[in-house]
Amino acid sequence: MIKTRCSTGKSHGKIILMGEHAVVHGEPSIALPFPAVEMTATVCEAEGPLTIDCSYYNGIAAEMPEILESMRTAIQSALAELQVSDENLAISLASTIPAERGMGSSAAVSVALTRALFAYFDKQLDQATLLRLVNISEKVAHGNPSGLDAATASGEAPLFYIKGQPFEAFPLNLKAYMIVGDTGVTGQTKEAVASIAMKLNGANPQPYRDAITRLGGLAQTAKSAIEANDPQQLGQLMNQAHEVLSFLEVSSPDLDRLVSAALSAGALGAKLTGGGRGGCMIALASTRSEAEKVEEAIRQAGAIRTWIYQMGGNEDA
Structure with a gap:
């Protein structure tokens, strides 16, 4: 039996400790990585059009409902950056991050998907590229995102953040x-x-x-x-x-x-x-x-x- 080629990408939840809402308007915020909940994306070789298997949808990616538009955007952004087709791929998502609970689930999806796609195509992914790509899908999900969710879902340290300035990691x-x-x-x-x-x-x-x-x-x-x-x-x-x-x-x-x-x-x-x-x-x-x-x-x-x-x-x- 021929083994199917697969790659995975992981991310975790986040908790905003202080500064939610204010961070969008230029004030500081503190976010903590929350590894008690996590997300895993798996990209596998398959035949035919791109398919998605997650808790909200299982089928052809082109027919995903509008509520998953940010997920579709995350996949498209990563594939465009990689300059590859979306043919012959099957993507699955497994998550313990509760959706729409302020734990950064949409950013965690995008981080895990982007990491998995780059791993599948054997391309290096630096943090700056990851955050730039994830921010594209976060705009679809949240309108005017601070960028904090993406940085915390992909990192290991607490972050002190002011919009437009570099993230400042500090020990907890x-x-x-x-x-x-x-x-x-x-x-x-x-x-x-x-x-x-x-x-x-x-x-x-x-x-x-x-x-x-x-x-x-x-x-x-x-x-x-x-x-x-x-x-x-x-x-x-x-x-x-x-x-x-x-x-x-x-x-x-x-x-x-x-x-x-x-x-x-x-x-x-x-x-x-x-x-x-x-x-x-x-x-x-x-x-x-x-x-x-x-x-x-x-x-x-x-x-x-x-x-x-x-x-x-x-x-x-």
Whole structure:
């Protein structure tokens, strides 16, 4: 039996710690790689037109529904860069990243696909080319993407980022645990981004401009708190950020309920993460046992999935 030639590409999820929404408007943001959830794309030799097999669609790529347009764009961009045809290829995707939850699933798809296609055609792929190609499909998915999702889905270090400036990787020198809770409600990143843009261009923009600036300042201070290994301060900054994001109307009753439950269970801080209006929230705890209490509380409050992520420092009880 002749073995079919295949290549794979991998990526992982991301969690925005601070600065979501503000980053689109030139303020700093902090994103963390989230390897608890991951994406694998496999490209195999096949006969006939390009086919796609993923959880949303299984069939000929040319007939993919419009909702998968960013995936189609990612494939087309990579093939155009490689200067190859899309004939005689079969692509499959396997993912544990929940879609539309602010974990960067669309960027992770594009990163994994691009890596797999370059590997299949035995071409080198540098980080700059990867991010340029992924940004093309992210524009389809999100309208005005910051680029942060793509950089975090493809990298290993936390990133401090200001749009238009190089990503600044820094060590996650924080002895703490992050709890992630999924509301089970689809996040609405594109709509939330557009809603804030309308407020900033409306009749009374100043309070909203001030809110965006405040989110940027909180992200800047959060980086210092991480570098100083100060989970208590980081928790307070997370609480303040959630208040500002609520003012900008990108939270939701489900997110607020999980945030309140986390704080009542002793979390150092809690906030929404990502685009908001659904999706996920995050909370901070000093020890694993405290993190497990918070995790149980947000499950009781309605989280459909939870994860605990050891951020850095030594393992403890």
